Amino acid sequence: MINRYEKAPKPVYDELLKLVHDRDYFVLTTNVDHQFQLAGFDKERLFYTQGDYGLWQCSEPCCQKTWDNEETVRRMVSEQRDMRVPTELVPHCPVCGKPMTMNLRCDNTFVQDEGWYAAYSRYEDFLRRHGNAKVVYLELGVGGNTPVIIKYPFWKMTYQNANAFYICINLSESCCPKEIQARAVCINRDVGATLHELCL
Structure with missing residues:
Protein backbone atom coordinates (compact mmCIF):
# COMPACT_ATOMS: atom_id res chain seq x y z
CA MET A 1 0.00 0.00 0.00
CA ILE A 2 2.73 2.45 1.01
CA ASN A 3 5.05 1.45 -1.86
CA ARG A 4 2.47 1.88 -4.62
CA TYR A 5 -0.77 3.61 -3.68
CA GLU A 6 0.28 6.36 -1.27
CA LYS A 7 1.70 9.54 -2.69
CA ALA A 8 5.29 10.49 -1.82
CA PRO A 9 5.51 12.80 1.23
CA LYS A 10 7.64 15.38 -0.60
CA PRO A 11 6.61 17.33 -3.74
CA VAL A 12 9.55 16.14 -5.88
CA TYR A 13 7.42 14.50 -8.59
CA ASP A 14 4.89 17.34 -8.61
CA GLU A 15 7.66 19.90 -9.09
CA LEU A 16 9.30 17.87 -11.84
CA LEU A 17 5.95 17.77 -13.64
CA LYS A 18 5.68 21.57 -13.35
CA LEU A 19 9.02 21.84 -15.16
CA VAL A 20 8.16 19.48 -18.05
CA HIS A 21 4.37 19.50 -18.40
CA ASP A 22 4.36 21.71 -21.52
CA ARG A 23 7.32 19.96 -23.15
CA ASP A 24 7.57 16.87 -25.33
CA TYR A 25 8.88 14.64 -22.54
CA PHE A 26 9.18 10.94 -21.86
CA VAL A 27 10.02 9.26 -18.54
CA LEU A 28 12.21 6.18 -18.38
CA THR A 29 12.43 4.93 -14.80
CA THR A 30 13.64 1.98 -12.77
CA ASN A 31 11.29 2.97 -9.92
CA VAL A 32 8.37 0.59 -9.44
CA ASP A 33 6.21 2.75 -7.17
CA HIS A 34 4.39 4.72 -9.91
CA GLN A 35 4.96 8.05 -8.18
CA PHE A 36 5.17 9.66 -11.62
CA GLN A 37 1.63 8.55 -12.39
CA LEU A 38 0.35 9.54 -8.94
CA ALA A 39 1.78 13.05 -9.54
CA GLY A 40 -0.15 13.36 -12.81
CA PHE A 41 2.41 12.44 -15.46
CA ASP A 42 0.76 11.14 -18.65
CA LYS A 43 0.73 7.32 -18.42
CA GLU A 44 1.44 7.11 -22.16
CA ARG A 45 4.76 8.90 -21.55
CA LEU A 46 6.05 6.51 -18.89
CA PHE A 47 8.13 3.34 -19.14
CA TYR A 48 8.65 1.42 -15.90
CA THR A 49 11.39 -0.96 -17.00
CA GLN A 50 11.68 -2.86 -13.73
CA GLY A 51 8.02 -3.59 -13.03
CA ASP A 52 5.11 -2.21 -11.06
CA TYR A 53 4.16 -2.79 -7.40
CA ARG A 105 12.51 -7.52 -11.90
CA CYS A 106 14.53 -9.27 -9.22
CA ASP A 107 15.33 -12.59 -10.93
CA ASN A 108 14.60 -14.51 -14.15
CA THR A 109 10.88 -14.88 -13.36
CA PHE A 110 10.02 -11.24 -14.21
CA VAL A 111 6.99 -10.99 -16.49
CA GLN A 112 7.08 -8.50 -19.36
CA ASP A 113 3.41 -8.35 -20.31
CA GLU A 114 1.66 -6.55 -23.18
CA GLY A 115 1.62 -3.30 -21.19
CA TRP A 116 5.40 -3.50 -20.67
CA TYR A 117 6.03 -4.02 -24.39
CA ALA A 118 3.63 -1.22 -25.34
CA ALA A 119 5.47 1.22 -23.04
CA TYR A 120 8.82 0.03 -24.41
CA SER A 121 7.56 0.65 -27.95
CA ARG A 122 6.44 4.20 -27.05
CA TYR A 123 9.87 4.89 -25.52
CA GLU A 124 11.66 3.59 -28.64
CA ASP A 125 9.39 5.76 -30.80
CA PHE A 126 10.24 8.81 -28.69
CA LEU A 127 13.97 8.12 -29.09
CA ARG A 128 13.55 7.61 -32.85
CA ARG A 129 11.69 10.90 -33.25
CA HIS A 130 14.35 12.79 -31.25
CA GLY A 131 17.45 11.00 -32.52
CA ASN A 132 19.07 14.10 -34.05
CA ALA A 133 16.83 16.78 -32.58
CA LYS A 134 17.49 19.18 -29.73
CA VAL A 135 16.93 17.05 -26.66
CA VAL A 136 17.87 17.09 -22.99
CA TYR A 137 18.61 13.80 -21.27
CA LEU A 138 17.79 14.54 -17.64
CA GLU A 139 19.04 11.91 -15.21
CA LEU A 140 17.77 12.18 -11.65
CA GLY A 141 19.26 10.14 -8.83
CA VAL A 142 20.47 7.17 -10.88
CA GLY A 143 23.03 5.19 -8.92
CA GLY A 144 25.40 2.37 -9.72
CA ASN A 145 22.84 -0.42 -9.27
CA THR A 146 21.50 -0.46 -12.84
CA PRO A 147 23.48 2.12 -14.87
CA VAL A 148 22.93 0.21 -18.13
CA ILE A 149 19.24 1.18 -18.17
CA ILE A 150 19.45 4.98 -17.92
CA LYS A 151 22.92 6.40 -17.20
CA TYR A 152 25.02 4.69 -19.90
CA PRO A 153 22.40 4.98 -22.67
CA PHE A 154 21.92 8.70 -21.89
CA TRP A 155 25.69 9.23 -22.15
CA LYS A 156 25.80 7.35 -25.45
CA MET A 157 22.81 9.17 -26.98
CA THR A 158 24.26 12.52 -25.93
CA TYR A 159 27.59 11.62 -27.52
CA GLN A 160 25.93 10.51 -30.78
CA ASN A 161 23.71 13.59 -31.16
CA ALA A 162 25.46 16.96 -31.44
CA ASN A 163 22.15 18.65 -30.55
CA ALA A 164 21.74 16.71 -27.30
CA PHE A 165 22.50 17.94 -23.79
CA TYR A 166 22.95 15.78 -20.67
CA ILE A 167 22.01 16.89 -17.15
CA CYS A 168 22.61 14.77 -14.07
CA ILE A 169 21.36 15.70 -10.61
CA ASN A 170 22.56 13.31 -7.93
CA LEU A 171 23.62 13.79 -4.34
CA SER A 172 26.67 11.56 -4.61
CA GLU A 173 27.04 10.12 -8.14
CA SER A 174 26.82 13.07 -10.51
CA CYS A 175 29.35 12.56 -13.30
CA CYS A 176 29.75 12.08 -17.03
CA PRO A 177 32.49 10.98 -19.43
CA LYS A 178 34.90 13.59 -20.76
CA GLU A 179 33.60 13.04 -24.30
CA ILE A 180 30.33 14.84 -23.47
CA GLN A 181 31.49 17.32 -20.80
CA ALA A 182 31.08 20.28 -23.17
CA ARG A 183 27.36 19.40 -23.49
CA ALA A 184 26.68 18.34 -19.92
CA VAL A 185 25.92 19.70 -16.48
CA CYS A 186 26.49 17.50 -13.42
CA ILE A 187 24.97 18.76 -10.19
CA ASN A 188 26.01 17.15 -6.91
CA ARG A 189 22.93 18.05 -4.89
CA ASP A 190 19.72 16.63 -3.54
CA VAL A 191 17.23 16.14 -6.40
CA GLY A 192 14.25 17.44 -4.41
CA ALA A 193 15.99 20.61 -3.26
CA THR A 194 17.29 21.33 -6.75
CA LEU A 195 13.90 20.86 -8.45
CA HIS A 196 12.23 22.99 -5.78
CA GLU A 197 14.62 25.88 -6.49
CA LEU A 198 14.03 25.55 -10.23
CA CYS A 199 10.28 25.88 -9.64
CA LEU A 200 10.60 29.15 -7.70
Missing part, protein backbone atom coordinates in the same frame (compact mmCIF):
# COMPACT_ATOMS: atom_id res chain seq x y z
CA GLY A 54 0.56 -2.37 -8.56
CA LEU A 55 0.68 -5.60 -10.55
CA TRP A 56 0.83 -9.23 -9.54
CA GLN A 57 2.25 -12.00 -11.66
CA CYS A 58 2.43 -15.75 -11.29
CA SER A 59 5.43 -16.71 -9.15
CA GLU A 60 6.24 -19.57 -11.54
CA PRO A 61 5.51 -17.77 -13.97
CA CYS A 62 3.18 -19.91 -16.04
CA CYS A 63 2.33 -17.08 -18.47
CA GLN A 64 3.38 -13.56 -19.49
CA LYS A 65 0.40 -11.86 -17.87
CA THR A 66 -0.06 -9.48 -14.94
CA TRP A 67 -3.07 -8.59 -12.80
CA ASP A 68 -3.97 -5.30 -11.13
CA ASN A 69 -3.79 -5.61 -7.34
CA GLU A 70 -5.17 -2.31 -6.02
CA GLU A 71 -8.58 -3.56 -4.91
CA THR A 72 -7.12 -6.59 -3.11
CA VAL A 73 -4.28 -4.62 -1.51
CA ARG A 74 -6.74 -2.06 -0.15
CA ARG A 75 -8.91 -4.87 1.23
CA MET A 76 -5.82 -6.50 2.80
CA VAL A 77 -4.98 -3.26 4.58
CA SER A 78 -8.51 -2.68 5.83
CA GLU A 79 -9.07 -6.28 6.93
CA GLN A 80 -5.68 -7.16 8.42
CA ARG A 81 -5.54 -8.03 12.11
CA ASP A 82 -2.36 -8.71 14.09
CA MET A 83 -0.30 -8.31 10.89
CA ARG A 84 -2.31 -11.01 9.11
CA VAL A 85 -4.73 -10.83 6.21
CA PRO A 86 -7.68 -13.15 5.60
CA THR A 87 -6.59 -16.32 3.80
CA GLU A 88 -9.01 -15.73 0.93
CA LEU A 89 -7.16 -12.49 0.07
CA VAL A 90 -3.80 -14.25 -0.47
CA PRO A 91 -3.41 -14.04 -4.26
CA HIS A 92 -3.11 -17.10 -6.48
CA CYS A 93 -2.59 -17.21 -10.24
CA PRO A 94 -5.95 -17.50 -12.02
CA VAL A 95 -4.26 -19.60 -14.73
CA CYS A 96 -2.32 -22.25 -12.78
CA GLY A 97 -3.25 -21.65 -9.11
CA LYS A 98 0.33 -21.03 -7.88
CA PRO A 99 0.99 -18.14 -5.49
CA MET A 100 1.24 -14.68 -7.02
CA THR A 101 4.16 -12.31 -6.51
CA MET A 102 4.92 -8.68 -7.28
CA ASN A 103 5.75 -7.76 -10.86
CA LEU A 104 9.31 -6.79 -9.98
Whole structure:
Protein backbone atom coordinates (compact mmCIF):
# COMPACT_ATOMS: atom_id res chain seq x y z
CA MET A 1 0.00 0.00 0.00
CA ILE A 2 2.73 2.45 1.01
CA ASN A 3 5.05 1.45 -1.86
CA ARG A 4 2.47 1.88 -4.62
CA TYR A 5 -0.77 3.61 -3.68
CA GLU A 6 0.28 6.36 -1.27
CA LYS A 7 1.70 9.54 -2.69
CA ALA A 8 5.29 10.49 -1.82
CA PRO A 9 5.51 12.80 1.23
CA LYS A 10 7.64 15.38 -0.60
CA PRO A 11 6.61 17.33 -3.74
CA VAL A 12 9.55 16.14 -5.88
CA TYR A 13 7.42 14.50 -8.59
CA ASP A 14 4.89 17.34 -8.61
CA GLU A 15 7.66 19.90 -9.09
CA LEU A 16 9.30 17.87 -11.84
CA LEU A 17 5.95 17.77 -13.64
CA LYS A 18 5.68 21.57 -13.35
CA LEU A 19 9.02 21.84 -15.16
CA VAL A 20 8.16 19.48 -18.05
CA HIS A 21 4.37 19.50 -18.40
CA ASP A 22 4.36 21.71 -21.52
CA ARG A 23 7.32 19.96 -23.15
CA ASP A 24 7.57 16.87 -25.33
CA TYR A 25 8.88 14.64 -22.54
CA PHE A 26 9.18 10.94 -21.86
CA VAL A 27 10.02 9.26 -18.54
CA LEU A 28 12.21 6.18 -18.38
CA THR A 29 12.43 4.93 -14.80
CA THR A 30 13.64 1.98 -12.77
CA ASN A 31 11.29 2.97 -9.92
CA VAL A 32 8.37 0.59 -9.44
CA ASP A 33 6.21 2.75 -7.17
CA HIS A 34 4.39 4.72 -9.91
CA GLN A 35 4.96 8.05 -8.18
CA PHE A 36 5.17 9.66 -11.62
CA GLN A 37 1.63 8.55 -12.39
CA LEU A 38 0.35 9.54 -8.94
CA ALA A 39 1.78 13.05 -9.54
CA GLY A 40 -0.15 13.36 -12.81
CA PHE A 41 2.41 12.44 -15.46
CA ASP A 42 0.76 11.14 -18.65
CA LYS A 43 0.73 7.32 -18.42
CA GLU A 44 1.44 7.11 -22.16
CA ARG A 45 4.76 8.90 -21.55
CA LEU A 46 6.05 6.51 -18.89
CA PHE A 47 8.13 3.34 -19.14
CA TYR A 48 8.65 1.42 -15.90
CA THR A 49 11.39 -0.96 -17.00
CA GLN A 50 11.68 -2.86 -13.73
CA GLY A 51 8.02 -3.59 -13.03
CA ASP A 52 5.11 -2.21 -11.06
CA TYR A 53 4.16 -2.79 -7.40
CA GLY A 54 0.56 -2.37 -8.56
CA LEU A 55 0.68 -5.60 -10.55
CA TRP A 56 0.83 -9.23 -9.54
CA GLN A 57 2.25 -12.00 -11.66
CA CYS A 58 2.43 -15.75 -11.29
CA SER A 59 5.43 -16.71 -9.15
CA GLU A 60 6.24 -19.57 -11.54
CA PRO A 61 5.51 -17.77 -13.97
CA CYS A 62 3.18 -19.91 -16.04
CA CYS A 63 2.33 -17.08 -18.47
CA GLN A 64 3.38 -13.56 -19.49
CA LYS A 65 0.40 -11.86 -17.87
CA THR A 66 -0.06 -9.48 -14.94
CA TRP A 67 -3.07 -8.59 -12.80
CA ASP A 68 -3.97 -5.30 -11.13
CA ASN A 69 -3.79 -5.61 -7.34
CA GLU A 70 -5.17 -2.31 -6.02
CA GLU A 71 -8.58 -3.56 -4.91
CA THR A 72 -7.12 -6.59 -3.11
CA VAL A 73 -4.28 -4.62 -1.51
CA ARG A 74 -6.74 -2.06 -0.15
CA ARG A 75 -8.91 -4.87 1.23
CA MET A 76 -5.82 -6.50 2.80
CA VAL A 77 -4.98 -3.26 4.58
CA SER A 78 -8.51 -2.68 5.83
CA GLU A 79 -9.07 -6.28 6.93
CA GLN A 80 -5.68 -7.16 8.42
CA ARG A 81 -5.54 -8.03 12.11
CA ASP A 82 -2.36 -8.71 14.09
CA MET A 83 -0.30 -8.31 10.89
CA ARG A 84 -2.31 -11.01 9.11
CA VAL A 85 -4.73 -10.83 6.21
CA PRO A 86 -7.68 -13.15 5.60
CA THR A 87 -6.59 -16.32 3.80
CA GLU A 88 -9.01 -15.73 0.93
CA LEU A 89 -7.16 -12.49 0.07
CA VAL A 90 -3.80 -14.25 -0.47
CA PRO A 91 -3.41 -14.04 -4.26
CA HIS A 92 -3.11 -17.10 -6.48
CA CYS A 93 -2.59 -17.21 -10.24
CA PRO A 94 -5.95 -17.50 -12.02
CA VAL A 95 -4.26 -19.60 -14.73
CA CYS A 96 -2.32 -22.25 -12.78
CA GLY A 97 -3.25 -21.65 -9.11
CA LYS A 98 0.33 -21.03 -7.88
CA PRO A 99 0.99 -18.14 -5.49
CA MET A 100 1.24 -14.68 -7.02
CA THR A 101 4.16 -12.31 -6.51
CA MET A 102 4.92 -8.68 -7.28
CA ASN A 103 5.75 -7.76 -10.86
CA LEU A 104 9.31 -6.79 -9.98
CA ARG A 105 12.51 -7.52 -11.90
CA CYS A 106 14.53 -9.27 -9.22
CA ASP A 107 15.33 -12.59 -10.93
CA ASN A 108 14.60 -14.51 -14.15
CA THR A 109 10.88 -14.88 -13.36
CA PHE A 110 10.02 -11.24 -14.21
CA VAL A 111 6.99 -10.99 -16.49
CA GLN A 112 7.08 -8.50 -19.36
CA ASP A 113 3.41 -8.35 -20.31
CA GLU A 114 1.66 -6.55 -23.18
CA GLY A 115 1.62 -3.30 -21.19
CA TRP A 116 5.40 -3.50 -20.67
CA TYR A 117 6.03 -4.02 -24.39
CA ALA A 118 3.63 -1.22 -25.34
CA ALA A 119 5.47 1.22 -23.04
CA TYR A 120 8.82 0.03 -24.41
CA SER A 121 7.56 0.65 -27.95
CA ARG A 122 6.44 4.20 -27.05
CA TYR A 123 9.87 4.89 -25.52
CA GLU A 124 11.66 3.59 -28.64
CA ASP A 125 9.39 5.76 -30.80
CA PHE A 126 10.24 8.81 -28.69
CA LEU A 127 13.97 8.12 -29.09
CA ARG A 128 13.55 7.61 -32.85
CA ARG A 129 11.69 10.90 -33.25
CA HIS A 130 14.35 12.79 -31.25
CA GLY A 131 17.45 11.00 -32.52
CA ASN A 132 19.07 14.10 -34.05
CA ALA A 133 16.83 16.78 -32.58
CA LYS A 134 17.49 19.18 -29.73
CA VAL A 135 16.93 17.05 -26.66
CA VAL A 136 17.87 17.09 -22.99
CA TYR A 137 18.61 13.80 -21.27
CA LEU A 138 17.79 14.54 -17.64
CA GLU A 139 19.04 11.91 -15.21
CA LEU A 140 17.77 12.18 -11.65
CA GLY A 141 19.26 10.14 -8.83
CA VAL A 142 20.47 7.17 -10.88
CA GLY A 143 23.03 5.19 -8.92
CA GLY A 144 25.40 2.37 -9.72
CA ASN A 145 22.84 -0.42 -9.27
CA THR A 146 21.50 -0.46 -12.84
CA PRO A 147 23.48 2.12 -14.87
CA VAL A 148 22.93 0.21 -18.13
CA ILE A 149 19.24 1.18 -18.17
CA ILE A 150 19.45 4.98 -17.92
CA LYS A 151 22.92 6.40 -17.20
CA TYR A 152 25.02 4.69 -19.90
CA PRO A 153 22.40 4.98 -22.67
CA PHE A 154 21.92 8.70 -21.89
CA TRP A 155 25.69 9.23 -22.15
CA LYS A 156 25.80 7.35 -25.45
CA MET A 157 22.81 9.17 -26.98
CA THR A 158 24.26 12.52 -25.93
CA TYR A 159 27.59 11.62 -27.52
CA GLN A 160 25.93 10.51 -30.78
CA ASN A 161 23.71 13.59 -31.16
CA ALA A 162 25.46 16.96 -31.44
CA ASN A 163 22.15 18.65 -30.55
CA ALA A 164 21.74 16.71 -27.30
CA PHE A 165 22.50 17.94 -23.79
CA TYR A 166 22.95 15.78 -20.67
CA ILE A 167 22.01 16.89 -17.15
CA CYS A 168 22.61 14.77 -14.07
CA ILE A 169 21.36 15.70 -10.61
CA ASN A 170 22.56 13.31 -7.93
CA LEU A 171 23.62 13.79 -4.34
CA SER A 172 26.67 11.56 -4.61
CA GLU A 173 27.04 10.12 -8.14
CA SER A 174 26.82 13.07 -10.51
CA CYS A 175 29.35 12.56 -13.30
CA CYS A 176 29.75 12.08 -17.03
CA PRO A 177 32.49 10.98 -19.43
CA LYS A 178 34.90 13.59 -20.76
CA GLU A 179 33.60 13.04 -24.30
CA ILE A 180 30.33 14.84 -23.47
CA GLN A 181 31.49 17.32 -20.80
CA ALA A 182 31.08 20.28 -23.17
CA ARG A 183 27.36 19.40 -23.49
CA ALA A 184 26.68 18.34 -19.92
CA VAL A 185 25.92 19.70 -16.48
CA CYS A 186 26.49 17.50 -13.42
CA ILE A 187 24.97 18.76 -10.19
CA ASN A 188 26.01 17.15 -6.91
CA ARG A 189 22.93 18.05 -4.89
CA ASP A 190 19.72 16.63 -3.54
CA VAL A 191 17.23 16.14 -6.40
CA GLY A 192 14.25 17.44 -4.41
CA ALA A 193 15.99 20.61 -3.26
CA THR A 194 17.29 21.33 -6.75
CA LEU A 195 13.90 20.86 -8.45
CA HIS A 196 12.23 22.99 -5.78
CA GLU A 197 14.62 25.88 -6.49
CA LEU A 198 14.03 25.55 -10.23
CA CYS A 199 10.28 25.88 -9.64
CA LEU A 200 10.60 29.15 -7.70
